[in-house]
Amino acid sequence: MRRFLVMAAVGGAAASTVAGCASAPPPVPPDQGCLAVLRSRGVDFAEGPDLKGVRTPVTLNGDRFSPRLKARAGRPAEMDCQLAVALVEARPIFQSYGITELDFSGAYDYRNRRHSAKLSAHAAGLAIDVHVFHGNARQYVVASSFERRPAAWRTLELGRGGLRDCVADARTARGRTLRGLACRLRLENAFRIIITPDDNWDHHDHFHLEAPPNFTDWMSSPMAARNPG
Numbered sequence: 001m002r003r004f005l006v007m008a009a010v011g012g013a014a015a016s017t018v019a020g021c022a023s024a025p026p027p028v029p030p031d032q033g034c035l036a037v038l039r040s041r042g043v044d045f046a047e048g049p050d051l052k053g054v055r056t057p058v059t060l061n062g063d064r065f066s067p068r069l070k071a072r073a074g075r076p077a078e079m080d081c082q083l084a085v086a087l088v089e090a091r092p093i094f095q096s097y098g099i100t101e102l103d104f105s106g107a108y109d110y111r112n113r114r115h116s117a118k119l120s121a122h123a124a125g126l127a128i129d130v131h132v133f134h135g136n137a138r139q140y141v142v143a144s145s146f147e148r149r150p151a152a153w154r155t156l157e158l159g160r161g162g163l164r165d166c167v168a169d170a171r172t173a174r175g176r177t178l179r180g181l182a183c184r185l186r187l188e189n190a191f192r193i194i195i196t197p198d199d200n201w202d203h204h205d206h207f208h209l210e211a212p213p214n215f216t217d218w219m220s221s222p223m224a225a226r227n228p229g
């Protein structure tokens with residue numbers, strides 16, 4: 001199985017908090033290794049601004065990013081560096097479906113998960129909600145064109161025809177493309193969690209793409225060399 005296990009690095013700062021200690025843990029410095037990877041990919045971005053909850057905040061130039069990033073509410077493409085790198089690494093998948101632009105409603109958003117007291121991955125700048133994927137000649141609107149197949153989505157695994165079963169039986173070209181995108185992205189390593197209309201009603205109109213907080217560490221590990229995404 002190619003997807004890697006996200007190690008217990010989630011919330012390293014939280015793990016270092018000692019019970020009973022009154023002082024807050026020291027802030028985790030920005031991940032210079034991640035910024036170096038982003039620069040090495042030729043991405044047009046600026047560091048910052050400081051965002052509560054985000055270790056390495058960056059602002060992408062959405063017009064010059066590939067695929068283009070178009071914010072529905074006109075918000076800047078602010079996120080953690082790890083999500084930016086994940087989007088770069090997923091480029092071959094977007095390109096294989098002819099996708100040139102992602103319409104998103106939000107990336108960084110300091111809020112809890114819906115129906116939960118836990119912070120969302122958006123609060124750490126690690127997730128982006130994509131509502132429409134644009135190709136050269138057509139657009140793929142998740143709300144209207146995604147064809148649901150929850151059973152195939154839940155059991156998706158690489159091998160044993162997993163991708164074929166996940167996409168199979170889509171009735172329309174748009175439906176086939178959206179399912180193909182979701183399934184291919186889920187089988188690769190750039191995003192550790194992908195939530196689609198197959199998962200719940202809250203996501204009936206978008207894909208939630210969530211990067212691992214330590215993605216660039218994994219990219220440089222021997223495991224990545226054995227299992228390239």
Ligand SMILES: [Zn+2]
Nearest residue numbers: 127128129208
């Ligand atoms: Zn989301």
